[in-house]
Amino acid sequence: MIIKLGDKVRFLNENMEGIVTSFKGNNQIGVTIESDFEIPVLISEVVKIKFDEKAGNNPEPNVVKTFKVGNSNPLGVFLAFERIGDTQLDLHVHNNLADEIIVLFYHKLQGVYHLKKQLQLSREDTSVIGQTSLNQFEQWPNFYFVVIPIEQTSVKAVTSINNEFTFNAKTFHAYWKHCFFLSKQAYVFNIDAPIEKLNLQALKEKDFSEKSTPIQIDLKAKPNQTIDLHYEALQANGYGSSNDITTLQMDVFRQTLEAAFIHRVPEMVYIHGVGNAYLKNKIRTYLAKHPEIVFSFEDADGLNFGNGATLVFLK
Numbered sequence: 443m444i445i446k447l448g449d450k451v452r453f454l455n456e457n458m459e460g461i462v463t464s465f466k467g468n469n470q471i472g473v474t475i476e477s478d479f480e481i482p483v484l485i486s487e488v489v490k491i492k493f494d495e496k497a498g499n500n501p502e503p504n505v506v507k508t509f510k511v512g513n514s515n516p517l518g519v520f521l522a523f524e525r526i527g528d529t530q531l532d533l534h535v536h537n538n539l540a541d542e543i544i545v546l547f548y549h550k551l552q553g554v555y556h557l558k559k560q561l562q563l564s565r566e567d568t569s570v571i572g573q574t575s576l577n578q579f580e581q582w583p584n585f586y587f588v589v590i591p592i593e594q595t596s597v598k599a600v601t602s603i604n605n606e607f608t609f610n611a612k613t614f615h616a617y618w619k620h621c622f623f624l625s626k627q628a629y630v631f632n633i634d635a636p637i638e639k640l641n642l643q644a645l646k647e648k649d650f651s652e653k654s655t656p657i658q659i660d661l662k663a664k665p666n667q668t669i670d671l672h673y674e675a676l677q678a679n680g681y682g683s684s685n686d687i688t689t690l691q692m693d694v695f696r697q698t699l700e701a702a703f704i705h706r707v708p709e710m711v712y713i714h715g716v717g718n719a720y721l722k723n724k725i726r727t728y729l730a731k732h733p734e735i736v737f738s739f740e741d742a743d744g745l746n747f748g749n750g751a752t753l754v755f756l757k
Contacts, residue, residue, distance in 0.1 A: 708755065
């Protein structure tokens with residue numbers, strides 16, 4: 443079996459699948475799973491699977507409507523890499539930000555910007571701006587975009603958007619998701635999203651000796667069958683506060699799951715929200731690794747929870 447960078451594989455001995463994001467030698471590869479963790483594994487311990495048009499374990503989400511003009515799709519300018527065959531990728535740009543946008547697409551090589559495409563898109567239009575290959579991933583240049591929104595009527599002056607993308611295997615393959623404007627799975631990035639930067643001063647001043655008090659849930663008490671893991675809900679329900687919110691959320695999740703198993707609770711619902719799916723992926727990775735207490739899990743009722751909760755069936 444020939445394994446290439448970017449292939450989708452399933453673990454033979456684990457109920458998990460992921461994307462090949464590195465080669466480590468000695469017949470070993472790195473596979474990045476949903477939670478963005480890269481797991482080293484022997485090639486003989488995985489099997490290559492096809493990329494589904496709509497992945498079975500990642501169905502098209504219910505769209506949470508926010509204020510938008512003209513449609514209920516996410517607001518913004520989007521870049522999508524569509525897989526054409528095993529390695530070929532088509533690059534698409536989609537406008538759902540303004541009445542019209544002007545897009546300048548550059549390759550940045552050794553500090554020099556090379557204009558590759560210039561186009562104008564009306565709202566809800568999509569255009570192919572180029573092609574690339576996963577086989578040449580390590581040689582990809584930085585992608586630099588200048589987007590100029592054009593609004594016929596606006597309460598404030600519009601400003602241009604500038605964003606640069608530097609891709610590496612792990613971060614790139616973590617963006618494999620449903621693409622609403624292609625109606626299929628693709629690698630999707632938000633061009634108009636601000637680039638997060640570390641607050642170096644705050645990092646220098648942080649007291650790393652500061653410890654959060656671990657929570658202790660009374661395992662003798664039967665837990666509620668619905669647990670809201672939003673931080674404000676945890677505080678309101680007496681779980682205290684923490685400097686590390688995700689750790690607190692995972693502690694509550696793990697301990698209530700154990701309590702439910704002890705009390706023979708048949709099913710639990712964990713509300714984790716939508717967001718960037720980080721907490722959801724951590725929860726589902728944990729569930730997949732504990733078949734001794736978990737029978738199965740799936741999205742909870744969409745009418746009650748949207749796409750922001752997981753239903754767990756316990757043994």
